Amino acid sequence: MPPKGEIKALSGDGLGMLKAGDGIIHVPFTYPGDVVSVGRTRRRFGRRMAADFELIEPSRLRGSARCLHFGKCGGCLWQGLKYKEQLRLKSKLFERITGISAPVKGSPQIWNFRNVSNFIVTTGGIGLKEYGNPLGVVNLSECRTFSKRTPEYLHALRAFLSETGLEPWDLKRKAGEIHYLQVREGKFTGEVMVNLIAHTKPLEEVAEAFRDYFSFADSLYWSLKTEGRDDPRGEPELLGGEPFIRERIEDVTYLIHPNSFFQTNSYALGLLLRAVEGFTNGEKVLDLYSGVGTFGVWLAKRGFAVEGVELNPFAVEVARKNVELNVVNARFRVGRAEETPIGDYDTAIVDPPRKGLREAAELLVKSGVERVVYVSCNPKAFRLDYENHLKKAYRIEDAILIDMFPHTPHVEAVVELRRKI
Numbered sequence: 257m258p259p260k261g262e263i264k265a266l267s268g269d270g271l272g273m274l275k276a277g278d279g280i281i282h283v284p285f286t287y288p289g290d291v292v293s294v295g296r297t298r299r300r301f302g303r304r305m306a307a308d309f310e311l312i313e314p315s316r317l318r319g320s321a322r323c324l325h326f327g328k329c330g331g332c333l334w335q336g337l338k339y340k341e342q343l344r345l346k347s348k349l350f351e352r353i354t355g356i357s358a359p360v361k362g363s364p365q366i367w368n369f370r371n372v373s374n375f376i377v378t379t380g381g382i383g384l385k386e387y388g389n390p391l392g393v394v395n396l397s398e399c400r401t402f403s404k405r406t407p408e409y410l411h412a413l414r415a416f417l418s419e420t421g422l423e424p425w426d427l428k429r430k431a432g433e434i435h436y437l438q439v440r441e442g443k444f445t446g447e448v449m450v451n452l453i454a455h456t457k458p459l460e461e462v463a464e465a466f467r468d469y470f471s472f473a474d475s476l477y478w479s480l481k482t483e484g485r486d487d488p489r490g491e492p493e494l495l496g497g498e499p500f501i502r503e504r505i506e507d508v509t510y511l512i513h514p515n516s517f518f519q520t521n522s523y524a525l526g527l528l529l530r531a532v533e534g535f536t537n538g539e540k541v542l543d544l545y546s547g548v549g550t551f552g553v554w555l556a557k558r559g560f561a562v563e564g565v566e567l568n569p570f571a572v573e574v575a576r577k578n579v580e581l582n583v584v585n586a587r588f589r590v591g592r593a594e595e596t597p598i599g600d601y602d603t604a605i606v607d608p609p610r611k612g613l614r615e616a617a618e619l620l621v622k623s624g625v626e627r628v629v630y631v632s633c634n635p636k637a638f639r640l641d642y643e644n645h646l647k648k649a650y651r652i653e654d655a656i657l658i659d660m661f662p663h664t665p666h667v668e669a670v671v672e673l674r675r676k677i
Contacts, residue, residue, distance in 0.1 A: 270665025289315025538602020
């Protein structure tokens with residue numbers, strides 16, 4: 257008899273948990289209060305996962321999903337939840353993992369909010385990965401979280417492939433010519449960047465066709481991918497338009513390039529920047545893992561003297577351009593966070609990669625910095641950094657959550673740490 261019952265709780269990564277005998281079945285796209293019957297299961301990441309299930313009775317927490325691909329596409333695990341319930345559950349999950357009770361601010365816009373999307377181009381379809389199936393691709397016709405213009409972008413790509421005969425990527429054979437289409441939008445400027453990630457350089461007639469089909473783009477790149485890893489990365493070559501597009505968050509303008517990271521939700525970014533600003537004190541600020549200067553340039557615009565450190569030389573180059581563009585008092589340099597001498601700063605802003613600070617946390621502990629503002633979308637990494645390192649010298653003073661990722665279990669945390677007396 258198939259396992260059947262009510263979803264009572266969520267896992268740390270937002271999956272419904274169904275008690276079955278002595279174990280737990282993790283059921284994607286389900287929420288507390290749902291009554292489900294699970295068919296096939298499979299082992300994945302050390303857990304028993306539902307490969308298919310039937311929703312017998314919906315939870316009162318459920319709302320109406322807008323996207324016709326919901327339930328299969330891996331992009332929006334929580335789109336079936338009412339938005340106010342998404343926020344409540346994100347706060348509860350964060351508290352469960354970190355022990356911190358923090359208010360959560362919702363995104364000002366929850367549809368068409370993403371400023372970047374990476375559409376995988378495969379023999380099985382063009383779109384986004386199927387949830388739980390590494391070889392499955394959902395052949396998209398729309399994406400309600402990215403852009404109203406998604407059908408236009410996908411139509412242009414399909415017409416371009418049809419005319420040129422270029423081969424989509426084969427996920428099983430790890431072979432083919434075109435692997436990803438990356439599209440970035442300046443939500444507040446209206447500018448568009450199109451970047452095709454391919455395993456071959458374009459012949460002149462192919463490049464010309466690419467320019468024709470994507471003539472609406474303000475910036476047009478062809479990125480050469482020289483290895484078979486399944487990610488949207490390559491060495492970009494500008495084929496048309498401007499080398500950067502711009503995004504404007506209130507009074508700050510940022511340059512965006514295919515090889516630089518930028519927060520994916522332009523509408524909620526202002527909330528995140530103001531949260532960081534609210535926890536920043538003094539005059540001198542150290543911006544570790546500074547990237548393109550997202551936080552540093554914003555704070556410099558508000559009168560702080562900022563020094564940023566970033567490992568990626570190209571990101572530092574873009575950060576310096578952002579300084580010039582916004583005419584602010586900030587310096588950015590190339591360096592490893594864990595090797596950075598931390599001198600006389602009033603506040604240190606840290607926005608580490610998903611793995612967390614690790615060794616860099618000990619430098620902060622030994623420093624004289626009074627206040628640390630820790631920004632993270634990975635609460636487990638923050639907890640480890642705090643419990644293993646930062647707790648020796650800092651106490652948690654305050655925290656706020658910003659929903660940068662509607663319809664997913666993820667949330668961005670800004671935690672204020674004050675040095676213990």
